[in-house]
Amino acid sequence: MHDHIEHLLSQLDLEQKVRLVSGSGLWRTCGEAQIGLRPIVLSDGPSGVRGERPFDERDPSVCLPCPSALAATWDEDLMARLTELVATEALRKGARAVLGPTINIHRSPLSGRHFECFSEDPLLTARMAVVYVRTLQSFGISSAPKHYVANDSETDRFTVDVQVDECTLRELYLKPFEYVVSAGAWMLMAAYNSVNGYTMTESPLLSDPLKGEWGFDGVVVSDWTAVRSTETAGRAGTDLAMPGPSAEWGQPLVTAVKEERVPEAAIDDKVRRILRLACRVGAVEGVERAVLAFPNVADSGGLLREAAASSMVLIHNPDELLPLDANDLRRIAVIGPNAERSQIQGGGSAGVTPTYSISALEGIRAAVGQCVEVAHHKGVDVGGTLRPAPTEAFVNLHTGEHGFQVQFLDASGTVVDVENRRATTLIWTLAELSDVKTIEARARFRAPGNGKHTLGVAGRGHYVVEASGEVLIDDFAKPRDDFAAEAPTYLDGELMLNQDQQVDITVKYEVPTTGQIAEIIIALKEPTWPDDESIASSARLAQMADAAIVVVGTTASDESEGADRTTLSLPGRQDDLVYAVAAANPRTVVVVNSGAPILMPWHLDVASVLISWFPGQEFGNALADVLFGAREPNGRLPTTWWNYQDESILPQTCPQDGRLNYTEGIHIGYRTPITVREQPAYPFGHGLGYTTWEYLSIETAEKLDIGQATWVHIQVSNTGRRTGREVVQVYLQRTDSAYQRPRIWLAGFAPVVAQPGEMVEVAVELEARVFEHWSPMSRRWEIEPGTFTVLGGRSAVDLRLHTEITFDSKVVP
Incomplete structure (x- = not known):
């Protein structure tokens, strides 16, 4: 491949080369017919493959459980099967590179993108990410692990300068990236933020350790619009500026090279890497893809259902209310805003x-059928915020189907195109609208209740919203980012309507002349009863039921790219709702439908607590499987759930004077030194399942040689009444270290399945690397002589077995 790349490169002049180092639009790289180079389609991908039309319901995407949920499975085999589904989706949508996985660390549960990352632990993050990278690329589709590096929160994300010491950077935040490079990643994405004074698209960290020490031979793609300079970024290690064409890397970069302010050798290196990627994914004529295998997932719905159930974590079930026996139930109350x-x-x-979505309520009703009455109450309003409107609230009068008719008008007012859309989020690229001046969307709205209905619209530009001819909104929306990633800010207007009353809604929108996209996002807030009345009604409903299931949680506005949370408390009065229902019915199960930890002041006052995360489109079916015992909740927490929102425990996400200081160093999550008062509500690695386990013995080598891996052998026994799956976890501890160490750290894990009464031996591999620390003096990895305590158990707190491993002398790998 090397000689062919050099041959292709030699045929390009400077202008052609500079053209190739920035995109040709939002989601495509540039092609070059002269050398047979085709554009490569890139797609966002942490929870599914969005493709080039990410919000077009006519080309939907499979929605996987969020990455935190996938990490909660601690199941690398399942991760591989899910990634094969991602590959299937990528090929269907014409994408040859998927922008993921997100391998930043759960530094703080307040982070807006916490759900999009795997874990607070670098080893668990790395192992899940390596499976994703290897599996996806085994089908000739590039991964692009992101965001390199320390992009662990969202506040001031474009400008924040993260201050972090070298040891912390190496041992926590760079480690997952080092693993995926070692696994052969073909792309990495450089982040928006700065680290220690350098914005990441210009950072020396792109040269070392990434391209130098680690030997990364792939493409560093910028996060969208993150290339901010011509000369500095042109000389640095970012290879591809997206989206494109880039204003910084167009003619200004050509001029900088000609004037010798940027060496042409730097441009040549970027182009070589882009050509290498193109060869690997089959985007060069006459060059076959690096891998010719094709994915084959026969039952995507079944796989997603299995994955969602496997990710669910049963954290509290002292009297074993779960699993419920449907044969013993006549009436279930399903309550809560997320039901x-x-x-x-x-x-x-x-x-x-x-492609579809099964709610908790739908899944439960389908599971119990006609034999059990399922009563439902929303419970409380979650904070009074607008949310994207359900398509079912609107009818397209021209088709009779749910949704809107959309007309596109030119400058003279002539209709040049029409779309019938079954959606309330409508987004187009400006390239599609070159002849369009205005867009008009029309539908009939049927009021779902009595009282005040708030309609909202968001996007970029000027909007006029009319209800049966009456102007509700006439204003400019606050624009969000240019690729529809951040949560929208809505304009709103109010309608006083009776239930089932109908009004004709028209949205008139002036297409913006700058940027990349045009969008119309319709939102709705339905009439609500006062919370006190709703909570009382919910409690009465629960009191008359054989069991109550309360589904609480957050929304996509609470947990989103572009903003961090300010509180771990549930939105609105959901806590009061749980207390009231639990007081009315002692057989209350709480399902927490959030992507990140929340505070649960009621967790010991209810019978069972089940964490469901953001579980993807098969949520309701998977939840019913777990609640009624068809599947065991196999999940284990990939991050700590705290009892308090205490600044002494939780690192903050708000920069001061433009800087965010990682003063906690390596002590995050379960690694944090904690007092009795600060014990977590539920520790890293915790999860109960539907059986019980006894840990019997632990054995390993007493001494290790230089660079030697080892195995820890742990015997466990299933002491329960049903077959179950356990995740055996091994941690290391060094109490007499001369170096700064975490309290304990994860060194390995392995799942095991056992029948009731069965004893099994589990072999957990410990790589040589897990004993190493980063030495700031020698600036390399070292192993400290002396004795390491090896701890085996069920979580970072429940460690039932221990032994020791000794290194006799200082080892420098």
């Missing part, structure tokens, strides 16, 4: 338009 409008995914660029 009927369940949150299957977070907000931002990870979101997709799903």
Whole structure:
């Protein structure tokens, strides 16, 4: 491949080369017919493959459980099967590179994109990411792990300068990237933020350790619009500026090279890497893809259902109320704001338009059928915010189907095109609208209740919204980012309507002349009862039921790219709702439908607590499987759930004077030194399942040689009444270290399945690397002589077995 790349490069002049180092639009790289180079389609991908039309319901996407949920499975085999589904989707949508996985660290649960990352632990993050990278690329589709590096929060994300010491950077935040490079990643994405004074698209970290020490031979693509300079970025390690054409890397970069302010050798290196990627994914004529295998997922719905159930974490079940026996139930109360409008995914660029979505209420009703009455109440309003309107609230009068008719008008007012859309989020690229001056969307709205209905619209530009000829909104919307990743800010107007009253809605929109996209996002807030009345009604409903299931959680506005949370508390009065229902019915199960940890002041006052995360489109079916015992909740927490929102425990996400100081160093999550008062509500690695386990013995080598990996052998026994799956976890501890160490750290894990009464031996591999620390003096990895304690158990707190491994002398790998 090397000689062919050099041959292709030699045929290009400077202008052609500079053209190739920026995109040709929002989601495509540039092609070059002279050398047989075709454009490569890039697609966002952490929760599904969005493709080039990410919000077009006519080309929907499979919606996977969010990455935090996938990490909660601690199941690399399942991760591989899900990634094969991602490959299937990528090929269907014509994408040859998927922008993921997100391998930043759960530094703080307040982070807006917490749900989009795997874990607070670098090893668990790395192992899940390596499976994703290897599996996706085994089908000739590039991964692009992101965001390199320390992009662990969203506040001031374009400008924040993260201050972090070298040891912390190496041992926590760079480690997952080092693993995926070692696994052969073909792309990485450089982040928006700065680290120690350098914006990441210009950072020396792109040269070392990435391209130098680690030997990364792939493409560094910028996060969208993150290339901000011509000369500095042109000389640095970013290879591809997206989207394009880039104003910084167009003619200004050609001029900078000609004037010798940027060496042409730097441009040549970028183009070589882009050509290498093109050869690998089959975008060069006459060059076959690096891999010719094709994915084959026969039952995507079944796989997604299995994955969602496997990710669910049963954290509290002292009297074993779960699993419920449907044969013993006559009436179930399903309560809570997320029961009927369940949150299957977070907000931002990870979101997709799903092929379908099963709510918690739908899944439960389908599971019990006609034999059990299912009563429902919303419970409380979650904070009074507008949310994207359900398509079912509107009828296209021209088709009779749910949705809008959309007309496109030119400058003379002539209709040049018409679309019938079954959606309330409508987004187009400006390239599609070159002859369009205005867009008009029309539908009939049927009021779902009595009282005040708030209609909203968001996007960029000027909007006029009319209801049966009456102007509700006439204003300019606050624009969000140019690729529809951040949560929208809505303009709104109010309608006083009776239930089932109908009004004709017209949205008139002036297409913007700058940027990349045009969008109309319709939102709705339905009439609500006062919370006190709703909570009382919910409690009465629960009191008359054999069991109550309360589905609480967050929304895509609460957890989204572009903003961090300010509180871990549930939105609105959901806590009061849980207390009231639990007081009315002791057989209350709480399902937490959030992507990141929340505070649960009621967790010991209810019978069971089940964490469902943002579980993807099969949520309701998977939830019913777990609630009624068809599947065991196999999940284990990939991050710590705290009892308090205490600044002494939780790192903050708000910069001061433009800087965000990682003063906690390596001590995050379960690694944090904690007092009795600060014990977490539920620790990293915790999860109960539907059986019980006894840990019997632990064995390993007493001494290790230089660079030697080892195995830890742990015997466990299933002491429960049903077959179950356990995740055996091994941690290391060094109490007499001369170096700064975390309290304990994860060194390995392995899942095991056992029948009731069966004893099994589990072998957990410990790589040589897990014993190493980063030495700031020698600036390399070292192993400290002395004794490491090896701890085996069920979580970072429940460690039932221990042994020791000794290194006799200082080892420098």
